[in-house]
Amino acid sequence: MKVIFLAPPSARLFPAPEIPGLPGLSHPLGSPRGNVRPAPSAGSLTPGSPRGLTALPSVLDPGRSGRLPAPHPPPATGMSNQRKDHLGASSSEPLRVIIIGNGPSGICLSYLLSGYTPYVRPDAIHPHPLLQRKLSEAPGVSIMDQDLDYLSEGLEGRCQSPVALLFDALLRPDTDFGGSVESVLTWRHQKERAIPHLVLGRNPPGGAWHSIEGSMVTLSQGEWMGLPDLQVKDWMCKKRRGLRNSRATAGDIAHYYRDYVIRKGLSHNFVSSATVTAVEWGTPEPSSPGARDPSPLFQVSGFVTAEDQSQQSFSLRAHNVVLATGTSDSPARLGIPGEALPFVHHDLSALEAATQAGTVSPSSDPVLIIGAGLSAADAVLYARHYSVPVIHAFRRPVDDPGLVFNQLPKMLYPEYHKVHQMMREQSILSPSPYEGYRSLPEHQLLLLKEDRQAVFRDPQGLQKVFGVALVLVLIGSHPDLSFLPGAGTDLAVDPDQPLSAKRNPIEVDPFTYQTIHQEGLYAMGPLAGDNFVRFVQGGALAVASSLLRKEARKPP
Numbered sequence: 001m002k003v004i005f006l007a008p009p010s011a012r013l014f015p016a017p018e019i020p021g022l023p024g025l026s027h028p029l030g031s032p033r034g035n036v037r038p039a040p041s042a043g044s045l046t047p048g049s050p051r052g053l054t055a056l057p058s059v060l061d062p063g064r065s066g067r068l069p070a071p072h073p074p075p076a077t078g079m080s081n082q083r084k085d086h087l088g089a090s091s092s093e094p095l096r097v098i099i100i101g102n103g104p105s106g107i108c109l110s111y112l113l114s115g116y117t118p119y120v121r122p123d124a125i126h127p128h129p130l131l132q133r134k135l136s137e138a139p140g141v142s143i144m145d146q147d148l149d150y151l152s153e154g155l156e157g158r159c160q161s162p163v164a165l166l167f168d169a170l171l172r173p174d175t176d177f178g179g180s181v182e183s184v185l186t187w188r189h190q191k192e193r194a195i196p197h198l199v200l201g202r203n204p205p206g207g208a209w210h211s212i213e214g215s216m217v218t219l220s221q222g223e224w225m226g227l228p229d230l231q232v233k234d235w236m237c238k239k240r241r242g243l244r245n246s247r248a249t250a251g252d253i254a255h256y257y258r259d260y261v262i263r264k265g266l267s268h269n270f271v272s273s274a275t276v277t278a279v280e281w282g283t284p285e286p287s288s289p290g291a292r293d294p295s296p297l298f299q300v301s302g303f304v305t306a307e308d309q310s311q312q313s314f315s316l317r318a319h320n321v322v323l324a325t326g327t328s329d330s331p332a333r334l335g336i337p338g339e340a341l342p343f344v345h346h347d348l349s350a351l352e353a354a355t356q357a358g359t360v361s362p363s364s365d366p367v368l369i370i371g372a373g374l375s376a377a378d379a380v381l382y383a384r385h386y387s388v389p390v391i392h393a394f395r396r397p398v399d400d401p402g403l404v405f406n407q408l409p410k411m412l413y414p415e416y417h418k419v420h421q422m423m424r425e426q427s428i429l430s431p432s433p434y435e436g437y438r439s440l441p442e443h444q445l446l447l448l449k450e451d452r453q454a455v456f457r458d459p460q461g462l463q464k465v466f467g468v469a470l471v472l473v474l475i476g477s478h479p480d481l482s483f484l485p486g487a488g489t490d491l492a493v494d495p496d497q498p499l500s501a502k503r504n505p506i507e508v509d510p511f512t513y514q515t516i517h518q519e520g521l522y523a524m525g526p527l528a529g530d531n532f533v534r535f536v537q538g539g540a541l542a543v544a545s546s547l548l549r550k551e552a553r554k555p556p
C-alpha cells in the first residue's frame with residue numbers, strides 16, 4: 001500500500017469573503033458557550049432500572065435531598081424562592097408534570113401549561129378556506145379544547161405532523177407563500193387552566209441554542225424561530241438588534257428564549273443546570289374508586305450543578321413526564337482509533353476555543369474538519385474567517401444529490417453555497433483558487449495518531465497522511481436517552497433500530513404526543529420527529545391539550 005505524505009496547505013490565505021454567517025458579532029450575553037456547556041453527560045451514568053418495578057421508592061429517596069437543591073445558577077436561570085416554596089410544599093405530593101429539556105419545546109409547553117390559552121381572534125380570517133370554515137364552527141372555544149385531529153385534517157406543509165402544521169398555520173398563516181398575514185390567534189392568560197409543572201434542563205432556558213456558536217446565522221428565517229405571542233422581529237427591535245437577510249444569529253435566538261421565559265413569567269417553573277440521570281416508573285398506583293387516570297408514577301432523578309461545580313442530587317415523582325431533550329447532546333463518532341485523543345473534538349466550540357487560545361492560527365498546521373453537513377460548513381466558514389488553514393474531508397462525492405447544500409436555495413444561503421463551491425473546486429488534486437482550503441471528497445479517515453497525523457484512505461484505496469493542529473468531527477448527533485430504561489430504544493418507531501430524529505423517532509400519538517408504549521410519558525421536538533423550532537410548537541399544543549383533558553378527568 002502506498003503512503004503519500006503531503007505538506008499542509010499554505011498558510012497564506014485569500015481574504016475571507018463577505019458573506020452572512022461569518023463570525024464577528026459579539027454575543028449579547030457574552031459567549032453563549034463555555035459557561036453553559038452541558039454538565040457531565042447523563043450517558044456516563046447508569047441507566048435506570050428495567051421497567052416493571054413492582055413498587056417505587058417512597059415519595060423521595062430518603063438518601064437524597066428530597067427536593068431540588070438550593071439555588072445557585074445566574075438570576076435568569078436560577079430557581080426562584082417561589083419555586084423552592086412550591087417544591088417544599090409539594091415534596092410529598094407527586095408533581096403533575098415534569099418536562100425534561102428546556103429548549104424551545106420545553107419553553108413553549110411551559111407557556112401553554114401556565115394558563116396561556118389560544119383563541120381565534122373574532123375578526124380574523126384565515127387564508128386557508130377549509131381551516132377558516134372549521135375555525136368559525138366553534139367561535140370562542142380555545143384551540144386547546146377543540147378537536148386537533150379535525151382542525152388539522154387536510155393541512156399540508158414542510159412537516160409530517162398534522163398538529164405541527166395546524167399550530168404553525170394559526171401562528172404564521174401564509175408564511176410558506178412568502179406572506180406576512182398576522183397570526184389569527186389571540187392569547188388569554190387564564191390562571192385557572194394552569195397545570196403545575198417543572199422544566200429541568202442542563203443549560204439556561206433555550207436548550208441547544210446556548211451550545212450553538214453565537215455568531216452563526218440561523219438556517220430558518222428569524223421569524224420562524226419565535227415562540228407564541230412574542231415575535232422575534234419585535235423583540236429584536238426592542239433590543240436594537242436586527243435580522244440579517246431575514247435570518248437571526250444563534251446568539252440572539254438564545255437570548256430571545258431566555259428572555260421569553262422571563263417576560264412571560266415562567267421562570268419559577270424552570271430549574272437550569274439540572275441533569276436528569278434516571279427516569280423510572282412502576283405499575284399504576286391503586287386507583288381510588290371512580291378514578292380514571294391509569295398513569296403510573298414516574299420517578300425522576302438527577303443532579304443540579306452549582307457554580308462551583310459541586311453537584312447535588314434530587315429525586316422527584318410525577319404523574320406525567322415529557323421528554324423534550326432534543327438531539328444535540330450526543331455527537332456522532334467515527335469509531336476509529338485515536339478519536340479520543342485530546343486534539344480531536346466533536347463540537348464547533350472547540351475551534352472557537354482553539355482560535356482564541358492561539359492553538360490554531362494562520363501559521364499553524366491546518367484544522368481537519370470531517371463532515372459534509374451544515375455544522376461542518378459552519379466550521380469551515382469559522383476557520384476561514386480567522387484565516388486558519390483547513391483540510392475538509394468527507395465520504396460522499398461533492399455532487400451527491402443527498403448533500404444538504406443541494407437542497408438549499410442559493411439566493412437564501414450564499415455562504416453554504418460558497419462552501420459547496422469550495423468543496424467542489426478545491427479538491428486535493430486540482431490547482432487551488434482557495435488558498436488555505438483543501439477538500440478531500442470520498443476520503444475515509446482511518447486513524448489519528450498521537451503526533452497529530454491523520455491517516456486517510458482515498459477513493460482509489462491509497463493511504464494519505466496529513467499533519468493537523470486540531471480535528472473536528474462534525475457528522476451529526478444522536479438523541480441521548482440513557483436516563484430511560486433500555487436507553488429508550490423500545491419507544492422508537494422501530495425498536496430494533498437506533499433512535500434517530502430523522503429516521504426512527506419516538507413513536508407518539510400524533511394528536512397527544514403521548515408515547516404509544518407508555519401512558520403518561522410524552523415526547524416532543526426532534527425526539528418525536530419535529531426538527532425545526534417552527535414545528536416543535538405543535539407538539540407543545542398537543543401535549544398541553546392532552547394534559548388539560550387528563551386534568552378535567554381527574555376526580556375532585
Ligand SMILES: Cc1cc2nc3c(=O)[nH]c(=O)nc-3n(C[C@H](O)[C@H](O)[C@H](O)COP(=O)(O)OP(=O)(O)OC[C@H]3O[C@@H](n4cnc5c(N)ncnc54)[C@H](O)[C@@H]3O)c2cc1C
Nearest residue numbers: 101103104105202207208219220276325326525531532533
Ligand atoms: C447547529 C444547529 C443549527 C440549527 N439551526 C436551526 C434553524 O435554523 N432553525 C430551526 O428551526 N432549527 C434549527 N436547529 C434545530 C433546533 O435546534 C431544534 O429543532 C430545537 O432546538 C429543538 O428544540 P428542543 O427544545 O426540542 O431541543 P433542544 O433545543 O435540543 O433542547 C433540549 C435541551 O435539553 C437538554 N437535555 C438533554 N438531556 C438532558 C438531561 N438528561 N437532563 C437535563 N437536560 C437535558 C439539552 O442539553 C438541551 O439543552 C439547529 C440545530 C443545530 C444543532
